[in-house]
Amino acid sequence: MTGVKMLALYKDMLLIRRFEEKLVELCRVEGKIPGMMILCTGQEAVAAGACGALEPDDVIIGNHRSHGHLIAKGADPKLIMAEIFGKRTGYNKGKSGTLHIAAPEVNALCTTTVVGGGIPIAVGTAFAQQYKKNRSVTVCFFGDGAADEGSFHEALNLAALWRLPVIFICENNVYAGAQRMEEHTRVKDVALRAAAYGMTGEVVDGNNAVAVYEAVAGARQRCLDGEGPALLECKTYRWRGHGELDHQVYQPKEEIAVWMQRCPVKGLENRLLADGLVTKAALVEMEEEVSAVVEEAVRFAEESPWPAPEEALEDVYV
Amino acid sequence: MQQLTMGQAIRQALAEEMHRDPDVFVAGEGVGQGIHESPLMPTYGLLKEFGPERVKDTPVSEAAIAGLAVGAAVIGLRPVVEIMFNPFFTIASDQIVNHAAKLRYLSGGKSKFPLVVRIKSGAGGSAGCQHAHNLEAWVAHCPGLKVVMPATPADAKGLLTAAIRDDNPVVFLEDMALYFVPGPVPEGEYVLPLGAAEIKKPGADVTVVTWSKMLGAAFKAAAALAGEGIDVEVVDLRTLAPLDRETVLNSVQKTGRLVVLHEACRTGGFGGEIAALAAEEAFGFLKAPVKRVAAPDIPVPFSPPLEQFYIPGEKQLIEAVRAVMG
Numbered sequence: 001m002t003g004v005k006m007l008a009l010y011k012d013m014l015l016i017r018r019f020e021e022k023l024v025e026l027c028r029v030e031g032k033i034p035g036m037m038i039l040c041t042g043q044e045a046v047a048a049g050a051c052g053a054l055e056p057d058d059v060i061i062g063n064h065r066s067h068g069h070l071i072a073k074g075a076d077p078k079l080i081m082a083e084i085f086g087k088r089t090g091y092n093k094g095k096s097g098t099l100h101i102a103a104p105e106v107n108a109l110c111t112t113t114v115v116g117g118g119i120p121i122a123v124g125t126a127f128a129q130q131y132k133k134n135r136s137v138t139v140c141f142f143g144d145g146a147a148d149e150g151s152f153h154e155a156l157n158l159a160a161l162w163r164l165p166v167i168f169i170c171e172n173n174v175y176a177g178a179q180r181m182e183e184h185t186r187v188k189d190v191a192l193r194a195a196a197y198g199m200t201g202e203v204v205d206g207n208n209a210v211a212v213y214e215a216v217a218g219a220r221q222r223c224l225d226g227e228g229p230a231l232l233e234c235k236t237y238r239w240r241g242h243g244e245l246d247h248q249v250y251q252p253k254e255e256i257a258v259w260m261q262r263c264p265v266k267g268l269e270n271r272l273l274a275d276g277l278v279t280k281a282a283l284v285e286m287e288e289e290v291s292a293v294v295e296e297a298v299r300f301a302e303e304s305p306w307p308a309p310e311e312a313l314e315d316v317y318v
Numbered sequence: 319m320q321q322l323t324m325g326q327a328i329r330q331a332l333a334e335e336m337h338r339d340p341d342v343f344v345a346g347e348g349v350g351q352g353i354h355e356s357p358l359m360p361t362y363g364l365l366k367e368f369g370p371e372r373v374k375d376t377p378v379s380e381a382a383i384a385g386l387a388v389g390a391a392v393i394g395l396r397p398v399v400e401i402m403f404n405p406f407f408t409i410a411s412d413q414i415v416n417h418a419a420k421l422r423y424l425s426g427g428k429s430k431f432p433l434v435v436r437i438k439s440g441a442g443g444s445a446g447c448q449h450a451h452n453l454e455a456w457v458a459h460c461p462g463l464k465v466v467m468p469a470t471p472a473d474a475k476g477l478l479t480a481a482i483r484d485d486n487p488v489v490f491l492e493d494m495a496l497y498f499v500p501g502p503v504p505e506g507e508y509v510l511p512l513g514a515a516e517i518k519k520p521g522a523d524v525t526v527v528t529w530s531k532m533l534g535a536a537f538k539a540a541a542a543l544a545g546e547g548i549d550v551e552v553v554d555l556r557t558l559a560p561l562d563r564e565t566v567l568n569s570v571q572k573t574g575r576l577v578v579l580h581e582a583c584r585t586g587g588f589g590g591e592i593a594a595l596a597a598e599e600a601f602g603f604l605k606a607p608v609k610r611v612a613a614p615d616i617p618v619p620f621s622p623p624l625e626q627f628y629i630p631g632e633k634q635l636i637e638a639v640r641a642v643m644g
Contacts, residue, residue, distance in 0.1 A: 090426075091426065096425070102424060102425040102429055104428050109389075109392050114412055117412055120381055120385020121385045121389040121392075123389060124388050124389015125393050126389070129393065131395060132393075151381045154382035155382050157382070158376065158382045162374075314427065317422075318430050
């Protein structure tokens with residue numbers, strides 16, 4: 001991987017981290033965000049590494065924890081923020097909020113909060129990519145809990161059968177709701193299930209953006225070579241609760257502390273510095289740049305108009 | 319005009335649209351090589367004609383079949399997927415109800431999902447209640463979906479063609495008994511609008527609103543009642559969503575009497591929606607209370623005499639019409 005690419009991954013992660021830190025403030029302190037707030041803090045390396053290995057034509061399908069996926073795929077933070085606020089200027093005119101943002105402009109075609117619901121859809125987008133022979137792939141993000149859904153089984157079986165160009169990325173963040181892995185399945189790795197479908201399964205260090213990037217880039221190439229799908233299980237950890245209303249009573253404080261020591265953003269920062277790929281001064285500059293992007297997104301969202309109530313009636317049918 | 323059964327008419331619509339538009343493909347359990355192989359079945363011979371790239375036999379995976387349609391549609395293909403029997407819709411329903419129907423709305427109108435889910439439905443073959451259960455009211459209750467239930471071979475061709483060309487997700491419910499009933503079908507391109515009911519038989523005294531297989535019972539009842547001097551107007555809804563309120567209301571305003579006939583069970587059935595429409599919009603025109611003729615609130619039974627008891631027919635409709643005529 002080039003230094004430029006590694007720096008780009010770092011910048012994506014930093015933006016995701018700062019964007020979500022701002023959301024915590026807006027949501028918890030200022031009370032400006034309607035509804036739920038589900039964050040990916042601690043998991044930024046999966047989003048940045050995976051999307052960093054994709055081309056613009058590649059499709060991503062997200063889940064309830066998708067701010068990072070959207071930002072890393074190149075979605076505009078202003079339009080994401082406005083959508084989170086419920087404003088008319090948001091990506092989806094206030095119809096989706098934080099949970100279901102679609103940004104077709106960057107081929108983030110669907111974010112679905114039905115656990116496991118996006119997995120069969122990824123089969124469909126990958127089928128269309130194969131059908132149209134347009135040499136692109138689909139990446140589908142889901143959690144360890146989604147791997148227990150029936151849709152996971154049906155979709156992976158079909159994707160393998162038809163050798164579809166799809167990369168299933170299970171972000172194993174240790175908890176499915178309040179359940180640890182051993183409380184919801186007998187296998188130790190979700191990736192082991194790949195063998196049951198006749199596809200490649202791989203456990204990846206989900207806190208290492210470079211490792212995720214390399215795994216996805218390899219899987220992507222195999223997809224384009226007609227070798228079919230892959231299941232990548234990125235082992236990571238969510239620092240925060242399932243959502244911001246979750247008091248995390250089931251997450252030992254010591255455990256959180258251990259994982260915070262393995263911070264994916266800090267980890268890559270240290271590596272960049274150690275390899276001489278960035279200077280401290282450049283990092284300070286980048287930090288300022290990212291903060292400005294976040295502040296601008298908030299300003300845009302706050303100044304944007306609400307949708308008119310009757311706009312609720314629009315966009316049901318074409 | 320050519321005479322085709324509904325199964326053949328559906329096949330003709332599928333083949334014509336596949337020839338016209340390379341983005342149209344079909345997928346489902348046995349749509350290529352199936353266990354119900356017959357020249358009267360809707361996907362007969364498509365595999366031979368269009369090849370395995372466009373006629374996709376799938377595993378027994380209803381959720382994946384429906385998800386395949388949703389994902390392929392958002393990228394611009396026009397999938398026509400088949401759910402083998404109406405009760406199996408429940409396994410596919412997350413994809414159809416939570417995704418196909420809602421993702422356009424969630425996108426703020428940016429994305430579209432031009433897909434068709436064909437579902438074999440209807441009782442009458444002693445298949446039992448896990449293979450027969452008309453669930454049209456469920457799907458009609460989901461904004462974002464269009465719901466079509468044709469009653470004649472010609473309508474099936476014209477409506478399926480329209481459904482495939484429509485940019486919205488369409489649930490297309492085919493009554494299997496009708497697969498084998500012939501009727502005249504226009505040759506070549508034939509497109510009917512979705513959301514337009516048709517007065518299949520004009521009449522002056524009482525409006526019967528029905529759809530799908532029950533149209534046959536309505537015709538029989540109308541013929542019998544004509545002998546008693548009762549002139550029945552038969553309105554075939556053809557599509558439940560969008561609902562052609564105007565045609566229904568015009569008819570009710572003209573006749574002043576309404577009986578709704580459907581095969582699905584009574585409580586929560588779509589007949590209630592038609593009755594409510596008349597009550598809200600045409601109450602002043604009604605000369606008698608609205609009546610519904612529907613199946614009893616039981617699962618579809620297996621044994622032939624039990625199943626025949628279940629399926630409403632002209633006998634019950636005749637009684638209901640006589641009752642509203644006072």
